Amino acid sequence: xxxxxxxxxxxxxxxxxxxxxxxxxxxxxxxxxxxxxxxxxxxxxxxxxxxxxxxxxxxxxxxxxxxxxxxxxxxxxxxxxxxxxxxxxxxxxxxxxxxxxxxxxxxxxxxxxxxxxxxxxxxxxxxxxxxxxxxxxxxxxxxxxxxxxxxxxxxxxxxxxxxxxxxxxxxxxxxxxxxxxxxxxxxxxxxxxxxxxxxxxxxxxxxxxxxxxxxxxxxxxxxxxxxxxxxxxxxxxxxxxxxxxxxxxxxxxxxxxxxxxxxxxxxxxxxxxxxxxxxxxxxxxxxxxxxxxxxxxxxxxxxxxxxxxxxxxxxxxxxxxxxxxxxxxxxxxxxxxxxxxxxxxxxxxxxxxxxxxxxxxxxxxxxxxxxxxxxxxxxxxxxxxxxxxxxxxxxxxxxxxxxxxxxxxxxxxxxxxxxxxxxxxxxxxxxxxxxxxxxxxxxxxxxxxxxxxxxxxxxxxxxxxxxxxxxxxxxxxxxxxxxxxxxxxxxxxxxxxxxxxx
Numbered sequence: 001x002x003x004x005x006x007x008x009x010x011x012x013x014x015x016x017x018x019x020x021x022x023x024x025x026x027x028x029x030x031x032x033x034x035x036x037x038x039x040x041x042x043x044x045x046x047x048x049x050x051x052x053x054x055x056x057x058x059x060x061x062x063x064x065x066x067x068x069x070x071x072x073x074x075x076x077x078x079x080x081x082x083x084x085x086x087x088x089x090x091x092x093x094x095x096x097x098x099x100x101x102x103x104x105x106x107x108x109x110x111x112x113x114x115x116x117x118x119x120x121x122x123x124x125x126x127x128x129x130x131x132x133x134x135x136x137x138x139x140x141x142x143x144x145x146x147x148x149x150x151x152x153x154x155x156x157x158x159x160x161x162x163x164x165x166x167x168x169x170x171x172x173x174x175x176x177x178x179x180x181x182x183x184x185x186x187x188x189x190x191x192x193x194x195x196x197x198x199x200x201x202x203x204x205x206x207x208x209x210x211x212x213x214x215x216x217x218x219x220x221x222x223x224x225x226x227x228x229x230x231x232x233x234x235x236x237x238x239x240x241x242x243x244x245x246x247x248x249x250x251x252x253x254x255x256x257x258x259x260x261x262x263x264x265x266x267x268x269x270x271x272x273x274x275x276x277x278x279x280x281x282x283x284x285x286x287x288x289x290x291x292x293x294x295x296x297x298x299x300x301x302x303x304x305x306x307x308x309x310x311x312x313x314x315x316x317x318x319x320x321x322x323x324x325x326x327x328x329x330x331x332x333x334x335x336x337x338x339x340x341x342x343x344x345x346x347x348x349x350x351x352x353x354x355x356x357x358x359x360x361x362x363x364x365x366x367x368x369x370x371x372x373x374x375x376x377x378x379x380x381x382x383x384x385x386x387x388x389x390x391x392x393x394x395x396x397x398x399x400x401x402x403x404x405x406x407x408x409x410x411x412x413x414x415x416x417x418x419x420x421x422x423x424x425x426x427x428x429x430x431x432x433x434x435x436x437x438x439x440x441x442x443x444x445x446x447x448x449x450x451x452x453x454x455x456x457x458x459x460x461x462x463x464x465x466x467x468x469x470x471x472x473x474x475x476x477x478x479x480x481x482x483x484x485x486x487x488x489x490x491x492x493x494x495x496x497x498x499x500x501x502x
Contacts, residue, residue: 030295033213036286040209041202043287050198057191064187068180070172079163088156092149097142099149107150109142117141158365162358166373169353174379176349177342186335193328200321203499205285210490212282217296218483219278222476223271229472230268233261233465239454240461253461260465301482312419317412319497326408333401340397343390352377415495422492429485436478443467443474 031039041047090101096115100108111117117138124131173180237257243249280290288294317323356373359365384390450467453459493499 028293028295030297031286032297033210036209036213036282037206039286039288040205043285050202053194053198054191057187057194061184061187061191064180064184067183068173070170072168072170074166074168076166077164079165081160081163084158084160086157088153090153097145099145101150101153105150105154107146107153109146109149111138111142155365158359159367160359165355165357167353167355169351172350174348174350176347177345179339179342182335182338182342186332186339189328189331189335193325196321196324196328203321203494206499207490207494209282209285211487212278212285213296213298214483214486216275216278216282217298217301218479219271219275220296221301221479223268223275225472225475225479226264226268226271229468230261230264232468233257233264236461236464236468237261248457249461257461257465260469301479312416314412316419316496317415320415320495321497322411322415323408326404326411330401330404330408333397333404337394337397337401340390340394344384344387344394346384347380347382349380350378351380419492419495422488422495425488426485426492429481429488432481433478433485436474436481439474440471440478443471447471 092099095112096117097109097111100110102108117134120134121131121138124134237254240249240254240257244251244254279292279294283290283292318327353376354373355376358369359367360373362372362374447467447470450459450464454461454464490499
């Protein structure tokens with residue numbers, strides 16, 4: 001019984017503890033604008049893409065530098081031929097006779113009628129002994145010539161059915177008109193362009209986060225205003241309903257209030273839905289699940305720290321990413337001129353090779369794998385004399401460089417106008433904030449007088465609803481003005497290259 005009681009008490013304690021934790025509300029995180037910047041940078045894989053792009057540009061630059069050093073390569077080839085070439089005919093006619101090699105590979109020789117041997121044969125026919133000696137000499141000499149011709153024919157009939165060639169070589173450019181140095185400089189400029197574009201993309205991401213962040217703040221604030229406006233109309237509806245029951249207000253007045261309250265309820269629902277969508281857009285940028293719950297630390301729309309006036313100078317414009325990219329493009333164009341001019345200058349390249357082949361020709365043509373191969377070394381010099389295409393390409397490259405220089409001057413004028421407009425927008429936003437703040441103050445006074453007059457029976461429900469609507473509109477305009485002020489400031493910082501990334 002004691003054990004049962006202990007177990008029951010333990011179960012009750014554990015259940016109470018679990019219920020206490022279950023009743024405890026979940027902690028909703030609060031994010032600052034700087035925290036959203038960091039989360040967006042990590043969530044968008046921007047840093048990883050930037051690292052990969054910079055690494056690719058760095059390796060490209062190293063490859064351009066490596067092209068100035070020797071290149072070592074090895075090559076091998078195999079060739080099969082259905083027939084081998086015959087460098088000597090199978091039949092050759094001489095003044096003293098004709099030598100042949102038959103299809104079976106045996107050699108033969110036939111003395112010509114005008115040869116000395118045949119003349120001796122004709123002259124010694126009356127002398128049998130001498131004639132026999134001459135015929136023997138003729139036969140033996142002809143066979144010797146046939147054998148020699150057979151060997152020569154075989155020597156000039158190499159077996160080239162299977163040909164194997166292997167080569168190892170080294171190539172070193174000595175002077176190629178400055179092309180390699182220009183390409184290395186172009187690769188370095190390309191790496192600088194990747195860095196500038198990467199930083200520019202990061203600035204664009206920060207601005208997108210700012211826009212989404214302040215959009216959430218704006219919609220959240222308008223949702224609060226819509227809720228307050230809805231509560232005012234609900235209280236007004238209750239009051240007019242009581243007055244209508246007492247005969248101090250008409251049913252028409254009550255219907256007007258109910259219709260206005262219905263409109264306020266729709267606006268309140270729209271603001272709530274808008275807040276959900278705005279939070280989802282911000283979650284997508286900072287890498288949170290779309291249904292995440294969070295608060296923003298700037299939801300109260302506190303004081304905005306605005307910039308100091310900045311004079312528009314060449315130094316300020318040269319810091320803009322657009323001008324920096326055009327500067328790099330101009331460098332690339334000048335480098336391209338150097339590359340094009342290299343085609344009109346002499347090229348000097350040194351080469352060294354080791355070659356081994358089978359059949360080899362080190363001692364005649366042999367199919368044995370007993371060769372040692374051979375080395376070769378030399379210098380190749382190419383001097384262009386009449387290359388009209390290279391001349392035209394050089395002229396075109398110069399015109400391209402002039403175009404980029406003109407674009408840079410035009411861009412400076414446009415950027416000067418852009419900075420001036422951004423500064424004017426900040427000033428206009430400041431004036432709008434001040435004006436809307438005054439309108440809110442006046443609307444609050446009008447609403448207070450209208451409420452007092454309505455309670456005293458000196459104003460109708462329509463008058464009070466008009467004051468409430470004017471207050472709601474003034475507050476909404478003030479929120480929009482504050483958000484516009486912040487966005488005008490962030491765009492001004494971007495245009496003046498004073499935007500800091502936390």
